[in-house]
Amino acid sequence: MTDSTHQEAPLGVLFMAYGGPESLEDMPGYLADIRAGRVTTQAVLDEITNNYRQIGGKSPLPEFTRAQVEATMQELQARVQRPLKAYIGMRHWNPWIEDAVREMLDDGITQAVAIVLAPHYSSMSVAKYQKKIKAGLSMNHGHIDFEFVNEYHTESGYVTALANRVREGIAAFPEGERDDVHVILSAHSLPVRILREGDPYADQLHESARLIAAAAGLRDDQWSWSYQSAGRSPEPWLGPQLDEHMHDLSGKGIKKVVSVPVGFVSDHVEILFDIDIAAQETAAELGMTLVRPPALNTDPLFIGTLASVLERKVAALS
Numbered sequence: 001m002t003d004s005t006h007q008e009a010p011l012g013v014l015f016m017a018y019g020g021p022e023s024l025e026d027m028p029g030y031l032a033d034i035r036a037g038r039v040t041t042q043a044v045l046d047e048i049t050n051n052y053r054q055i056g057g058k059s060p061l062p063e064f065t066r067a068q069v070e071a072t073m074q075e076l077q078a079r080v081q082r083p084l085k086a087y088i089g090m091r092h093w094n095p096w097i098e099d100a101v102r103e104m105l106d107d108g109i110t111q112a113v114a115i116v117l118a119p120h121y122s123s124m125s126v127a128k129y130q131k132k133i134k135a136g137l138s139m140n141h142g143h144i145d146f147e148f149v150n151e152y153h154t155e156s157g158y159v160t161a162l163a164n165r166v167r168e169g170i171a172a173f174p175e176g177e178r179d180d181v182h183v184i185l186s187a188h189s190l191p192v193r194i195l196r197e198g199d200p201y202a203d204q205l206h207e208s209a210r211l212i213a214a215a216a217g218l219r220d221d222q223w224s225w226s227y228q229s230a231g232r233s234p235e236p237w238l239g240p241q242l243d244e245h246m247h248d249l250s251g252k253g254i255k256k257v258v259s260v261p262v263g264f265v266s267d268h269v270e271i272l273f274d275i276d277i278a279a280q281e282t283a284a285e286l287g288m289t290l291v292r293p294p295a296l297n298t299d300p301l302f303i304g305t306l307a308s309v310l311e312r313k314v315a316a317l318s
């Protein structure tokens, strides 16, 4: 293919996200995919279905993803000369990554950039999304030149946007109390075995946390790290978990807390249930006040970050 043909074809921009059920009827299939064929007991199915019922009977993730994609594409297309076309692929539910790749091939896309709506790299997250792209290409016997964004956990727009969320959370307390407010930065737990495997996930999370705390002007004793949302499997998961961490902080006399998850970029069940309902219950038991500012969603600083990291990958393809 000549260079001029390349210039005429749109460049594909594939946005990938975790995926979420759009109704409670989706739950068995959704969980079966996440648990990769391992049996889900009726008790676990009921518990997770009930969590989703309490946040409105469906996941808001697909809607936030579409809004993030639309906003990012507007900004990216304004910065890039070449026509772009956006695609959305989910890892665990409709629209599947493999289907998005098939659609790209049907559209004649030959070059594309791909990003996961998760800033930290892990063999158990971002690498699995990228494998699904490769599976989509091989099952459709097609080829697309992909440039992958692997991580963006130190990008200034992302860090500043979350530092602003930290400040917003602290500002929710009366002025005279703000010095006593403690900030918990958190992210999804993963099995401890990733540390032995040399996975960068934990280090990247800690790096983001340090940058966010510094950008928010927090004292060292004013913030701490916690994991959350560990999976229901027998192997050990990275801790401390949010619930035990809150007990620990309470034991040290900390009663005013701001919770800012740094690994999720939109509000969904791991925030709306795990923090806004479960952690709030723990806070009430401990006599703690817990404030949780909104996730990044379509924050312009975050959207600008997505556009910037994608723009660099587009330049690498041109």
Ligand SMILES: C=CC1=C(C)c2cc3[nH]c(cc4nc(cc5[nH]c(cc1n2)c(C)c5CCC(=O)O)C(CCC(=O)O)=C4C)c(C)c3C=C
Binding pocket: 018, 020, 031, 034, 035, 036, 048, 118, 122, 124, 125, 188, 189, 190, 191, 230, 231, 232, 233, 263, 264, 268, 269, 270
């Ligand atoms: C960094 C890794 C992970 C992110 C980010 C993540 C986000 C995320 N997870 C759910 C919902 C569920 N996750 C579940 C299990 C599960 N999640 C991860 C990793 C990440 N999830 C793992 C490794 C596992 C265990 C899978 C297994 O083999 O068992 C589940 C299933 C029930 C459970 O085990 O708790 C749900 C439901 C959402 C909505 C989400 C948001 C982006």
Ligand SMILES: [Fe+2]
Binding pocket: 034
């Ligand atoms: Fe998960």
Ligand SMILES: [Fe+2]
Binding pocket: 188, 229, 230, 231, 270
């Ligand atoms: Fe999870």
